[in-house]
Amino acid sequence: MYRLNHDEGLCANCLAVACLMKCQYMKFGDNKEAHEEMLRLINGEDTRILQECQTCYACEEYCPYGNHPYYLICERREAKGIYTAPRPITKQWINMTQMQGKYMVGEVKERAISLCYIPTLGPLAQGEIFAGLSSSVVFGAEFMCPAVHTHFAKMSVVKERLPKVVENIVKLGVKEIICLHDECYGTFTSIAKAYGIEVPFTPIYYMDYLLERLRDLRDKIRPLHLKAAYQRPCSNRLIPDKNRLVKEILDFIGVELVSRTYEGENALCCGEVIRSISGYRLADDIQERNLSDMVQAGAEYCVFNCPACMTVLSEKAKKKGLKPVHIVELCQMAIGEKGVG
Amino acid sequence: MGEIKERLISIVGADAVSAEPEELWFYARDPGVLEAHFPDFVVAPRTTEEVQKIVQLANEYKIPLVPMGNGMALTGLVIPLRGGIVLDMKRMNRILEVNEKGRYVVVEGGTSQGVLKAYLDDHYPHLRHSLPDAPPTTTIAANVALHGQGRLTQQYGFNSDMVTGLEVVLPTGEICLIGSPSLGPYWFSKGPALPDLSGLFLGWLGTTGIITKVGLRLYPNKRIRDVEIFVTDRPELIPDILFDLTHLEMLEDITVWFQPKPLMFLGNYHITVFFTGDTEEEVTWKKRMIWDTLETYMKTKDGGFMNVDPMKSQLIQMPQRGVAEFADVPRGGGFEYSGPIVPIEHYPKYAAKVLELAEKYDVLYASAARLISGGHAMMFSISFAFNRNDAGMMKRVKEALEEATNFALEMGGIPWKPNFVEQKMILKQMHPETKKLLMAVKKLLDPNGIMNPGNWEEN
Numbered sequence: 001m002y003r004l005n006h007d008e009g010l011c012a013n014c015l016a017v018a019c020l021m022k023c024q025y026m027k028f029g030d031n032k033e034a035h036e037e038m039l040r041l042i043n044g045e046d047t048r049i050l051q052e053c054q055t056c057y058a059c060e061e062y063c064p065y066g067n068h069p070y071y072l073i074c075e076r077r078e079a080k081g082i083y084t085a086p087r088p089i090t091k092q093w094i095n096m097t098q099m100q101g102k103y104m105v106g107e108v109k110e111r112a113i114s115l116c117y118i119p120t121l122g123p124l125a126q127g128e129i130f131a132g133l134s135s136s137v138v139f140g141a142e143f144m145c146p147a148v149h150t151h152f153a154k155m156s157v158v159k160e161r162l163p164k165v166v167e168n169i170v171k172l173g174v175k176e177i178i179c180l181h182d183e184c185y186g187t188f189t190s191i192a193k194a195y196g197i198e199v200p201f202t203p204i205y206y207m208d209y210l211l212e213r214l215r216d217l218r219d220k221i222r223p224l225h226l227k228a229a230y231q232r233p234c235s236n237r238l239i240p241d242k243n244r245l246v247k248e249i250l251d252f253i254g255v256e257l258v259s260r261t262y263e264g265e266n267a268l269c270c271g272e273v274i275r276s277i278s279g280y281r282l283a284d285d286i287q288e289r290n291l292s293d294m295v296q297a298g299a300e301y302c303v304f305n306c307p308a309c310m311t312v313l314s315e316k317a318k319k320k321g322l323k324p325v326h327i328v329e330l331c332q333m334a335i336g337e338k339g340v341g
Numbered sequence: 342m343g344e345i346k347e348r349l350i351s352i353v354g355a356d357a358v359s360a361e362p363e364e365l366w367f368y369a370r371d372p373g374v375l376e377a378h379f380p381d382f383v384v385a386p387r388t389t390e391e392v393q394k395i396v397q398l399a400n401e402y403k404i405p406l407v408p409m410g411n412g413m414a415l416t417g418l419v420i421p422l423r424g425g426i427v428l429d430m431k432r433m434n435r436i437l438e439v440n441e442k443g444r445y446v447v448v449e450g451g452t453s454q455g456v457l458k459a460y461l462d463d464h465y466p467h468l469r470h471s472l473p474d475a476p477p478t479t480t481i482a483a484n485v486a487l488h489g490q491g492r493l494t495q496q497y498g499f500n501s502d503m504v505t506g507l508e509v510v511l512p513t514g515e516i517c518l519i520g521s522p523s524l525g526p527y528w529f530s531k532g533p534a535l536p537d538l539s540g541l542f543l544g545w546l547g548t549t550g551i552i553t554k555v556g557l558r559l560y561p562n563k564r565i566r567d568v569e570i571f572v573t574d575r576p577e578l579i580p581d582i583l584f585d586l587t588h589l590e591m592l593e594d595i596t597v598w599f600q601p602k603p604l605m606f607l608g609n610y611h612i613t614v615f616f617t618g619d620t621e622e623e624v625t626w627k628k629r630m631i632w633d634t635l636e637t638y639m640k641t642k643d644g645g646f647m648n649v650d651p652m653k654s655q656l657i658q659m660p661q662r663g664v665a666e667f668a669d670v671p672r673g674g675g676f677e678y679s680g681p682i683v684p685i686e687h688y689p690k691y692a693a694k695v696l697e698l699a700e701k702y703d704v705l706y707a708s709a710a711r712l713i714s715g716g717h718a719m720m721f722s723i724s725f726a727f728n729r730n731d732a733g734m735m736k737r738v739k740e741a742l743e744e745a746t747n748f749a750l751e752m753g754g755i756p757w758k759p760n761f762v763e764q765k766m767i768l769k770q771m772h773p774e775t776k777k778l779l780m781a782v783k784k785l786l787d788p789n790g791i792m793n794p795g796n797w798e799e800n
């Protein structure tokens with residue numbers, strides 16, 4: 001079984017404890033208190049971290065050393081048999097994402113698109129932006145990044161399934177895979193690395209691909225002149241260096257990314273997993289603060305990266321007067337493939 | 342036989358009578374496991390008077406008469422076990438009256454659930470009836486005649502409890518009004534404050550008369566419907582969870598279900614809670630009450646709410662199409678269930694029995710229970726889908742259903758819409774004086790034994 005590459009000494013000597021001090025859900029009196037809790041976590045002792053972590057992934061970004069505090073919390077929880085969400089919900093997710101041979105593989109070339117196990121991604125991977133690649137797609141549990149199970153502290157499921165996913169992609173002869181799901185890219189580049197799981201193909205972050213294609217299609221772009229707020233997903237915390245791409249893409253298509261309280265490191269997740277873990281009060285509070293912040297910042301559109309966030313927040317965003325849209329759709333609007341509105 | 346056909350044609354016209362084998366074929370069977378029995382004639386009357394004349398004719402020739410709605414009871418209740426005339430009521434499908442302020446509707450005996458729903462949606466969008474999760478072509482009269490349930494059963498009881506009056510053609514041919522319409526023009530009460538004679542026709546499965554008109558209660562149709570699904574893997578907790586939920590006294594419908602496919606549902610028990618409101622605030626408040634009520638189970642990690650956003654549009658469909666989809670999972674169009682009415686505290690034992698039967702008989706199962714009257718009882722369905730072309734599978738399903746009925750009777754439950762075999766099992770277990778009364782009433786109403794013979798008979 002794969003083991004987490006975690007440098008305990010690094011955490012033991014880190015007095016800044018950014019991973020915990022910046023946490024949006026756990027509050028510590030001072031660095032010393034946070035450090036003590038971290039030491040308990042490292043030593044496998046009981047700590048409030050195990051009870052209070054909401055699995056937002058943010059500490060992966062806050063740690064300046066890339067030492068994977070979030071994965072460590074998940075490991076410790078599982079070792080102690082601690083459930084984050086209720087047991088049947090955890091079970092449901094494990095069952096729902098099991099590989100059952102019901103996958104879909106298109107006319108796959110050396111460069112392919114991964115739709116993960118998310119049907120709503122399929123319709124996005126169409127049109128000129130994905131010209132020549134629309135049929136080179138893979139979809140299904142066999143190709144799904146298992147990072148979602150970290151929310152449920154089931155690292156054993158991640159470690160069991162991720163090598164199989166990698167193997168399934170390799171078997172197709174794929175050399176480069178464009179990950180249309182943010183979390184897939186995070187899984188291949190962060191989780192796999194943290195566990196020493198070899199990824200013998202090149203994962204391509206879809207926003208890198210988008211930007212490249214927008215440059216190719218520069219002549220077709222008509223600036224949209226819109227104001228938008230961005231909903232940063234939890235998985236983006238695994239790949240913080242990619243966050244800049246949102247602004248670059250929006251700039252390219254004439255969309256103003258409004259400045260707001262909950263952006264960058266302060267971003268709020270969609271809240272749905274937190275609803276399972278801690279109930280509606282915290283989840284509703286997060287969603288209300290997040291969407292109100294978008295409105296107050298003057299956004300007309302709520303731009304999504306993750307389709308799960310989009311499913312959860314779209315209706316609520318509409319009720320606030322925001323127009324929900326995936327960033328791919330915005331790009332398609334800019335080149336005239338989709339109507340604005 | 343030719344003479345009877347001519348007489349039938351003289352009553353309803355040639356286009357409403359058939360003795361053609363290709364048409365009789367359809368009236369000989371239903372989607373359940375019982376063997377087909379061909380009728381001699383199918384007749385489709387348009388008026389109560391035509392029904393009356395057909396009944397008089399049947400008495401004259403002592404020929405069996407089987408009233409039929411859409412034939413979707415699944416338990417062979419309108420399979421003409423002894424041949425005779427099938428009375429297809431579907432042409433009597435008019436909506437006769439809606440009393441808006443009194444919140445009731447009067448419909449003809451062949452009016453379908455779908456026709457009434459569409460009519461109310463178009464003309465009285467603030468009113469609704471208790472729609473069952475059956476295909477929309479099923480009829481209102483048949484549903485109440487077999488004590489059917491619907492979306493409002495959790496709040497207001499069996500759909501038969503919602504009847505506000507009946508017009509019945511008795512087995513001897515008299516046209517009889519039941520309840521308030523027997524005294525005046527209003528259809529607001531099936532019984533009270535009179536002796537409740539509706540009990541002579543509801544639950545008798547067409548053996549005591551033919552319902553030609555039904556008065557039915559309507560209820561407020563709130564602007565917004567919403568749904569939550571609470572999931573647990575401990576069936577022993579379900580009676581307590583349901584007790585807690587029904588204490589809220591504000592939920593529209595509650596069903597409890599489990600099934601092995603798709604895989605995401607395996608090993609868990611799901612409690613679907615529907616609730617309604619006229620404003621977002623009302624719905625949000627109710628949602629929070631539901632969550633607060635079950636918070637204890639979330640804290641112990643024994644249960645939690647699943648994210649219903651991706652499937653919400655399907656869940657709030659009325660009726661739900663998913664039911665029909667499950668019904669044909671093995672392909673081949675066979676589906677039947679045993680649905681006893683049971684005390685809620687027995688839920689864990691029934692759930693265990695489903696798993697035992699599925700394993701023993703190697704059949705694909707699903708179970709969906711619906712709460713009745715705020716939690717006084719529940720309909721617990723043990724459903725099996727099968728391929729009609731697979732005789733072995735059909736036999737196993739039949740045996741599994743029989744064992745399920747036996748189990749329900751042993752546990753003090755009441756088999757719902759029992760087939761003729763299950764009716765005999767019920768009568769065998771029934772208190773002898775009760776059975777005597779039941780048989781005496783039946784004999785009194787139908788002295789020639791022409792009405793749906795084979796049902797509610799000991800031998």
